[in-house]
Amino acid sequence: MLLQRFLIRLLTMAITLFGVAVVVFVVIRVAPGDPIAMMLPPGATDADIARLRALYGLDKTIVEQFFIWLSGVVRGDFGTSISLRQDVLGLVFNRLPATLELAITALLMALAIGGTTAILGARERGTAVEAGIDIASGAALSIPDFLWGLVLILLFGVMVPVFDISGRVSPQLDLPFVTQFYLFESIARLRFDLTKDLLGHMLMPAVALALPLAAIISQLLKQSLKEVLDLDYVVLARVKGFSETQVILREALKNAALPTLTLVGVQFTFLIGGTVIVERLFSYEGLGNMAIDAVINRDLPLIQGIVLVFALLFVLINLTVDMMYALLNPRLRHG
């Protein structure tokens, strides 16, 4: 049953990705601007233009272009960036790790903040502590990551300048890394001086991304915890002599976390979507920042590549969450 579920999910995943490819292809092909025109030196002849159009396959019909591109994508060939004149896949893989590190750090922060406040609020239900948590999470939720980023820049970049507000790493540092996962590699190499610098750059964009998600996790988890805490098996655990914190952690958390988990999956994709503008805001050299440049430069192959990689990431996250849900739910596992 688990396998069947998995295969159905794989199929819908493929359909979704195909849909994304079609939409992005159609959208950017109706663009009025001509990307070739921007590449040419002044005074280029019509023959030059035609040659270049043929080189990038822009002289064929949209349908032909689509299937040429798609057959390339299936073979792992996303084409060549028009503005950077490099292999699209190489460019994407060069930037993706920076975005993933940022997103994962933000997710961990959101889980930590959201989980702690949810447990605290559930334990102190009905008190001023819970009311305070509700107000804080309400505000954190209503203000989007873009605005949080600006607030953080003002607070900790300008008024009390304790963190860097621009870039991914201090430019004067010597980087010994062989992968693009700077943060993870710095930890693996025990170069904590570099970890500190990387985290100093990453902290504020990560907090900006984490706050809205933390608020959602906090609200939802607290709500399901409170529901679970009235159930008979939790009452029984209290009679057994377990403290309220033990009861929440041992008996309630796992069952309350299941409904939260499905939501966190979708919300994590929103968080990754948010990296686009937050990276721009903090001049963080990730995939989203490159994507905005690609749009401004009308770099069609690069845009297509980046959007498809984001879409792939999103459907993979949803698939993972779906499978985790099935694995964690004993009723589904044995049903």
Place this chain on the structure above:
Amino acid sequence: MDDSRISRHGSGARLWLAGGWLLLALLAAIFAPLVAPQDPLAQDLMFERLPPFWMSGAEPGFWLGTDSLGRDLLSRLIFGARIAFVVAFAAALAACLVGSTLGLIAGYFGGWADRIISRIVDVWMAFPPVLFAILLVAVLGTGLSSVIIAIAVIDWTRFCRVIRAETMGQARMDYVENARIAGYGRIGIMLREVLPNVVPSIVALLSLEMGIAVIVEAILSFVNLSISTDDPTWGGIIAEGRLSIHQAWWVLVFPLVTLILTVLSFSQFGEGLKARFDPVLR
């Protein structure tokens, strides 16, 4: 019992505070030429980067100071509210119309209609929304209508998902069954029995979406892709403020506070309305 009374009381205060701010901003937007103390476009290099009124070096008449070109910040914020509200109302309404209609159809009729609409929503959800918006505006060309269309095209799914789920819940209710037995047509039942019950959610989402539209417009202005005329926008002012943050913090702080208040108000206003008009919650 006690809890609900407190929360309803709280929702009343929220509703008034949020509604008050929105009304104030809306009036300022409508009567911008009358209430703005200066011409928002008038540059004066003698008056560049004037601080707000309470600081030394401030000039009378420039309450919130000026930007790096000597333009009055308060006047620019007031005129910026015009674009913010036009975008908010138009984009949210368009997204609501498309999304709610598709959500009702998918949720009520089910079957193939639901399968096709849900697949499309899946595809849309696989796009990073901000990147999608930037891409659309780049393709459509900058301008007010492009921004509105882009926001509607991206965010209709928010309405569609919620309304679909709620409609599915409503369609299973006994009173829908009764209406069917009584011989009413399917579309009639959908509009007369189901739609009124999902209206509170639509209203809350609509208000929330207006806040989101304001933010998306600001983001587009921030990456220099919104309204490419000289008209002041909140996002545009923020982009300028981000650049001169060390010389003139007020150019970033005031539009940011305005934006935060507006977004908070839209979401709280929607929640408050829903709490007040939802027959179940009430």
Place this chain on the structure above:
Amino acid sequence: MNASACLDISNLSAVLPNGARVLRSVSLSVQPGEVRALVGESGAGKTMIGKAVLGVLSPSVRIVEGDMLLEGEDLGRLQPKARRTLIGARTALIPQDPLTALNPSRRIGPQMTDRLVRILGWSGQRADVRIRQLLDEVQIRDPNRVLKCYPHELSGGMRQRVLIAAAFAAEPRLIVADEPTTALDVTVQKQILRLIAQLQREHGTAILFVTHDLGVVAKISQKVSVLYAGKVVEEAETAALFAAPQHPYTRALMAATPRYTDPFASLKPVDEAVLAGLAAEIAAADQAWRRPHG
């Protein structure tokens, strides 16, 4: 006060946030090894008394007066942590609904042993041996399988056996049984009741047995308290109560209960005139009670 009692409740009153009294100066005691039935209609507050003893009242219910002594220890005077530990060590609960009283995401084994290991500090091996012994006593013949199961893999009757075994495992001095047969099929009800009676005799455990069913009262208890609207209206030896009920409400309740042996008897409502008289009596008592309590 009764110093030798296993449980001694005196003069216990509790109110809701709106000031309504839900327990009205309740006094009752359970002697060591004795089964005390607490009988009344739904809403009479009988489950609330059990919850008050175990310290798991819902936060909205506030105890305003009275004492609860568990083996001479005053529960109201203990610090929360000490009270929790004491209750965990000396009492147990057999819950009403076995379907919701087991955590769906944890296997049966750890749910049965966690009190022994984590609260009482037993070794895992000792707890395992003990639990298997109890499973045998509740006539579960394949403990290896059952201990590895998730709750949803067992029937309602099996789950209630598991819960009974877990309740007796730590040799508590007092068990609160909260309508332990109500949620079960009629055929299973008799088996479970017999099982509880048997284990109670063998282990000599005192039980506060909460039920709405006079038939069950007759079968299992030595003493009985009749509860109406949070007030104990009659208290007696079980045999004496059935032979000669004193209070009009008790008589009305008996008249309304179908004979345990007659499956075709229908449930009748309790006589209304009796209820009206009781309501007036309670209103007058509440008036008198409010004066000193503000």
